[in-house]
Amino acid sequence: MTDQPAVTVLCNALLFDGLSDQLRGPVDVVLEGQTIKEVVDGRASVPDAVEIDVAGRTLMPGLIDAHVHLMAVHLVASKNLDTPLTLMTAKALPRIRNMLERGFTTIRDVAGADFGIREALATGLIAGPRAFIGGPGFTQTGGHADHRRKTDSVRERDRNANGVDNFARLVDGPNEMRIAVRDELRKGADHIKLMAGGGVGSPHDNIDDYQFSEEEIRIACDEAAMRQRYVCAHTYGSVAVQRAVRNGVRTVEHCNLIDAETAAVVRDCNSFVVPTLVCYEITEKHGDDLGLSPFVMEKLRYVNDAGIKMLDLCEAAGTPMGFGTDLMGEMEYAQSYEFVIRARVQKPVDILRSATSINAEILQQSGKLGVVAAGAVADLIVVDGNPLEDIALLDGQGENIPVILQNGRIYRDRIGATQKDGASHAKGAN
Ligand SMILES: [Zn+2]
DSSP states (O other): OOOOOOOOEEEEEEESSOOOOEEEEEEEEEETTTEEEEEESSSEEEEEEEOEEOOTTTTEOOEEEEEETOOOOOOSSGGGGGHHHHHHHHHHHHHHHHHHHHEEEEEEOOOOOOHHHHHHTTTTSSSSOEEEESSEEEEOOOTTTTTTTOOOOOOOOTTSSSSHHHHHEEEHHHHHHHHHHHHHTTTSSEEEEEEOOOOSOOOOOOOTTTTTTTTHHHHHHHHHHHOOOOOEEEEEEEHHHHHHHTTTSSSEEEEEEEEHHHHHHHTTTTTTOOHHHHHHHHHHTTTTTTOOHHHHHHHHHHHHHHEEEEHHHHHHHHOOOOOOOOOOOOGGGGGTTTHHHTTSSSSSHHHHHHHIIIHHHHHHHHHTTSSSTTTTTEEEEESSTTTTTTTGGSSSSSTTEEEEETTTTEESSSSEEEEEEEOOOOOOOO
């Protein structure tokens, strides 16, 4: 990272602003400190600015991934039982930095990360995206995130002594739910995660199961709303999804197995689907080698086959979709392949909106994140080429992203910024 320049101008850019159907430009985008000051058609007149001549490349908001697990350093969850939190944190650091290298300037962690990691990122102590965190995911006894062995009979364990317990909090009954939500909000959670249905990686449940009573779900949503926060829920099947959104859940994650009626119910409840298709496709490729059990592999194939159909249903119903990836452990390299998978069904611009302005709305940050507009946070990336025509430009490890700015700071500049002295060019002199 370089020192904070007072004013930075990104010149000669073709702009995807996070909302519009088409590129606009050429424009100059003027940043002051951490904020976008203005977007100027043609040339801006700014003396003493640091200039990056984008030279007709695409400028767009930094990407947002709304479903990651920063701390999920193992694909096989039970391996975390032998991993102390210190080692887990050390192993997580490169995977966190890699997300920023791919152009993700913001992520939402939906189980595992705590306010400590958020603060380390916010203060620049470690490199990586800005993080919105929810602490551990809530699971009922025997639910998706209850990774105790059948031979375990003790409920309470030494929380945080190993990695597993940082990912999951056992919650049973309305009163415990109320206390647990209040407790995580006390610790600064940006949202609450409920495991409201069966999952792929869990040893004790079926994928079509639905979990938590409706009363428990409703209490979680009420308590979160009282603090201007919200609940996201892990769900696959129609029953689990409808129970979640009808009781106040704001984002339903995965949703691979839903039907057309359920896609419409999510829309009508003003909720969002957050697909995470890449995790199934990539994990199915490598899962056998990495030690997933046959039971888990069978569930994985089942949801992978259904995922693309779910995109079709949500497109047809006009259900708002965020953008997530959910990659564990060694699979994390494939994060940006989600763009390519989504393009089998969706137009590139719709996928880009999901990964910018819609995800910002999910994060309760509309107008601040996920857009290039006056007053927004200066999280910006420059893309070689036009991702509205070829979204695969974003795939890989950021090779086609020569410039990354986060919070107005230049994290990567492969073009070469120059310092301008005095009024270098007049406004409108294009
Ligand atoms: Zn997940």
